[in-house]
Amino acid sequence: MRRRLGYDGIVVAVPVSVPYRRFSTRTAHAFLGELLRTMLARANLPKARIDGLCVSSFSLAPDTAIALTEHFGMSARWVDHVPFGGASGIVALHRAARAVQAGDAEIVACLAGDTNDPDAFRRSTAAFSRFGQDAAYPYGASGTNAAVALLTDHYMRTFGAEAADLGRICVAQRTNAGAYPNALLRSAMTMEDYLASRPIAEPLRLFDCVMPCAGAEGFLVMHRETAEAEGLPHASLLGLVERHNAYPDDPIQTRAGWADGREDLYAQAGIGPDRIDFAELYDDYPVVVAIQLEDLGFCEKGEAKAFLAAHDLTNAGTFPINTCGGQLSGGQAGAAGGYLGVVEAVRQLTDAAEGAPVARADIGLVTGFGMINYDRGLSAGAAILSR
Template sequence: MNSARLHAASELPYVRRTTATTEELLAGAFEALLEAGGLEARDVDGLGVASFTLKPDRCIDMAWRLGLNIRWSLDDGHGGASGVNMLRHAIAAIECGHARHIALLAGDVFGPDDFKELAANYNGTTRQYLAPLGIANPNTLFALLTQRHMRKHGLERADYGALAVGQRNWASANPNAVYRSPLSLEDYLAAPRVADPLCIYDCVPVVAGANAILLSHVSALPAGSPAIRIKAIDCNYNFDDQSGDGLTTGLRVISDRLFANAGVRREELDLVSVYDDYPVMALVQLEDLGIVAPGELRSFLNDRVLAGRFPLNTSGGQLSAGQAGAAGGLHGLTEAALQLLGRAGERQLSKADRALVSGYGMVEYRYGMCANAAILERAQ
């Protein structure tokens, strides 16, 4: 990872409805990425794409639409883990000399029936076993998981609300977020329930949007361009063969190794972006990564997250910014990159030198099978 540098990121404003196509949004994110990175389309010789609604097109079709002649391509279908997964492969490609400039794109546009069709036919297991039970919907599965998490840690709904409210406070400074209006803990507790104990603020809003990041070989960076070094990256898939309780992910296996390889201590992180399709999974990841110590979830949520004393998901996360399909897997990386490059606008942290980004997702039967994380550092 000594040769690859992340030096640009872009995100189109997330919207609830649009007449644009998935291809158009991905192209828009790519165009903004080139401008941010100081490159021309002809410079890009590697492309990775994550999308649920680009079908029947794939990465190579997108390359043609963008007019790219590439030496490296990647189609990624890992959902919430796609961003870190693509990043890992792109780093390897640059290290091996397979490409000099790689653009990674992710995005989706869901029509009225697209998301329902995706949820009901997410994979063969969902179609065969879950749909007949009437629970081919992630809200039901993660409501059950939240109940289990509440019992295990002695938490109440207000504790999960602290995360939702804390992230909404960050979203208020993000012009790309769908939900920016103030949200109080009282608002959260009074909100309509979706699947007990989840309310509408516990479930990511489905939106349209696209994200992109740009990696280049260190010797090919535009002159004077700020850049980010990937200090460490690790993944663990099919952690428990779907036989565990869902309250632990593969991040627990890789956590200590990740920090050791990065040469970074947890307290040296300036911001953390964890995949937040539901508050419970954000908390599980924070525990698995060792960022929150056992027995300290309640104090962490109320004394640090709600009080704005811990930079968690500074974009507002998907809970407030929205989940643009596969773009959700790249959302955290985009935000971390913008912060480390000093391009986060009104929400820019005064100190943003090191960040951790995690990915999670791809529910097979009961829980997500994929977990990965990367530690990023502003290059001096």
């Protein structure tokens, strides 16, 4: 294999969230347009300076990123459409970084957003994938709740984890969300509240499941020289990996592409997991966070239970995770959920946290995970960003 080109000089700037709404009849186009308009205003850049566009959305159809160039009145020389669900943010960052390095674009706007009308969740689960349509939905197993319930049950039985172990993630993230104004679930939650929440798809409880909503997340990718010339605070990209359909022979998923790529990731960054100050781990369900802690080398496989018990996961704690509350407390604005970690990490690394800042936040790890079929998630990725 040829030596991988690094990411020297590539930075991420202008992290923006469009406030979430539980339901909305606005189109995805409207949320994405508001996102781009806000990014340009905060960066004090004319629209013509954005010559690259990368878009992720579940509800943009029948349009794609190409159509948005006309909707937004912009002309781009590099465009990509990344429909990878929760992995979209990492994949978009990857594609945009390489485009800037190659000179195919100077500034790439990475945008993700979705609307959520009252019937959107039913429609999306009914048509999410061919596997789901053929093998799950006809039997009443609609959407990711049922699929991840099976994965959670297997993980708990295999490694001896209990509900309260995974609940530590949910409770800590609710604490983090309390200070973040964009989170939809900000009221305090105790472990007793978590354990008392109603069952959804056993062993999943209500607070194990993300709440669908509408909103948007985005960021700009460019060279450091460009950011400095424009006076834009930025975070540096130290390393990035993605892997799709990792370990296809595993009969049931207890690991994903992070395990395959972690040595490469840390080698690119020139650090180990002990240097990570905080982590924005994709969190559609708490078991996914537990698996990532193991796959990314913070503990051995099956030892997330002990890791969670030994660490305070809040922003003031020993290992902050999902510092704005993540999706479990913030809400999941469709594909924007996969961008939230990048947006929040850049905020923390540029002293622009909209919630509680993490002290001494110099290096952050961000992940993505997407495209859940009936037995596994197919796409995984991770990036390391630094101050």
